[in-house]
Amino acid sequence: MTNILIIDDDQMLCEMVCRKLLTLGHEVSSAHTLSDGIAAANEIAFDLVILDVRLPDGSGIEALPQFRAIKPQPEIIIITGEGDPDSAELSIKTGAWDYIEKPISMREITLQVTRSLEFHQAKTTCQPKTMLKRDAIVGNAPLMEACLENVAQSACTDTPVLITGETGTGKELFARAIHANSNRSSGPFVVLDCAALPDKLVESLLFGHRKGSFTGADHARDGMILQANKGTLFMDEVGELPIAIQRAFLRVLQERRFRPIGSSQELKSDFRLVAATNRDLESMVQEGSFRKDLFFRLKAAVIQLPPLHERKTDIEKLALHYISIFCKRSGMITKGVSPEFMHSLQAYSWPGNVRELVNAIDVALANAQGHNVLIPMHLPVNIRVSLKRRTIGNAVTPIGAGGERAVQRVDLPPLKDALEETERRYLHSLMARTEANIPSACRISGLSRSGLYARLKKYNINRST
Incomplete structure (x- = not known):
């Protein structure tokens, strides 16, 4: 017996x-607000969970990570009366099973419910019995939990994995977690930083060389x-791999x-x-600076890491x-944290993500010599300035002749x-400032x-405006 929850403010549609689902032998519940649905x-x-997008108290798409974080993790089917491609893309990337536009066809909803439940049962049955090794990965925000689930799934196969995300989100940590949880964990984990490859030595670093094969090849x-x-080959910043090498590397992937x-x-390597x-x-790929065939080979499985401002609970x-x-590293007693210090961390936007937060903590501890409790004053100056600028308004009220503030009478x-x-x-x-990025x-x-x-x-x- 399977349990299904329908969340939609259209009571007639819910009924x-x-x-229909009751006739298929499912247990079905319904809720008409987002808060009631989350509580249920x-x-x-x-x-x-069959989830509407527009609900009286919020967006179903924005709440999707909350549902995905609930254990055992339910499948999600998004339904909407005002579908658009961007919302559909976001829903699928956030883990939705499908995105269906209203009016709903009973045939389509029946098919998708059946398929999603089959998938859910197979996924539940095949879940790993051991705890995921995630040594340096900290946090359990819904978006992070979804990424860790992808790590567990990827670790069970030898399929290439592409990890995407802004600088400082922890892509190498997730690559190491995939390796540590795979059957290759006893093998080497080799890191290749494609952004730091010298042009003349790319082939040598990747494929190796024999003594005397070129000037300077003394051994x-x-x-x-x-x-x-x-083991595992981790190619960091793979977008920087010279296009002349991409074709040769694609053949290595295939053969x-x-x-x-x-x-x-020729030599063999099982990596x-x-x-x-x-x-x-x-x-x-569209610009011609990255090979299309290599791109599709790399994106067999994709893990998209969220920026820190989207996982503030962490x-x-x-x-x-x-x-x-x-x-501990410095041999000092662990310092306390003031509420104001933590509030400052929560209020900052962290454009450098976790890496910037780690550096800020390091600086704060260096500035707190002789203090047992961290306060906002210990944070790096650029962070304090950014926070202060957000709290200071730019508008100035004119002052009248008598020194009092003048009040302009306008409609x-x-x-x-x-x-x-x-x-x-x-x-x-x-949109203008970011060029619609x-x-x-x-x-x-x-x-x-x-x-x-x-x-x-x-x-x-x-x-495009």
């Missing part, structure tokens, strides 16, 4: 879908592909064979590839974790209209992707 999902172990050297035999420079014989990038490889855990590590619009006009102008400026716009505004898309749609702002 219709409930009746936390009380009962549902196998499937033979194994390349990183051979060094990764029986697991290669020829060192100056050798007449598993994990690649990482903070660049948009799909755009690079900031306190991360801060306390690294305070403890750095204090004021309703507050709702004024706020909407301000929001509309802000979004226009945001959605990740940058989300980082500056603090909005989630779905929140930004919803506002752009509300004010009819085209991303």
Whole structure:
């Protein structure tokens, strides 16, 4: 017997879908608000949640990570009366099973419910029996839990994995977690930083060379592909791999064979590839700076790491974790943290993500010599300045002749209209400043992707405007 939850404010639709699913032998519950749906999902172990996008108290898409974080993790089918490609893409990337537009066809919903439940049962049956090794990965925000689930799934196969995300989000840590949880964990973990490859030595570093094969080759050297035999080859910043080498490396991926420079014989290497990038490889493919066939080979499995501002519930855990590590490393008593210090960490946008937070903690501890408790004054100056600028308004009220503030008598619009006009102008400026780059716009505004898309749609702002 499977449990299904339907969350939609259209009671007639809920009743219709409930009746259909009951005839298929499922246990079905319904809720008409997001808060009631979340409460129900936390009380009962549902196998499937059918979730509307627009609910009286919030967006189903924005709440999707909350449902994905509930154990045992239910499958999610998004339904909407106002579908758009961006929302559909975001839903699928966040882990939804499907995205269905209203009016709903009973045939389609029945098919998708059946398929999703079959998938859920197989996934539950095949879940690893041991705990995931995640030594240096701190946090349990919903988006992080989804990424860790992908790590567990990827570790069970030898399929290439592409880890994407902004600089400082911890891509190498996740690559190491995939290796540590795989059947190759006893083998080597070889790191190749593609951004630091010298142009003239790329082939030698990758494939190796024989003595005397070129000027300066005084002795033979194994390349990183051979060094990764029986283990994992981690190619960091794979978008920087020279295009002249990409074709040769694609053949290695396909054949697991290669020829060192100056050798007449091919060698074999049984390695598993994990690649990482903070660049948009799909755009690079369109521009011709990255091979399309290699791109599709790399993206067999994709783990997209969230920026730190999208997992703010993890900031306190991360801060306390690294305070403890750095204090032990320096041989000092672990310092306390004031509420104001933690509030400052929560309020900052962290454009450098976890790496910037770690550096900020390191600086704060260095500045706190002789103090037992960290306060905002100990933070790096650039962070304190950024936080202060956000709290200081730029508007200045004119002062009258008598020294009192002058009050200008103007006709004021309703507050709702004024706020909407301000929001509309802000979004226009945001799109212009970021050249319609959605990740940058989300980082500056603090909005989630779905929140930004919803506002752009509300004010009819085209991303190309």
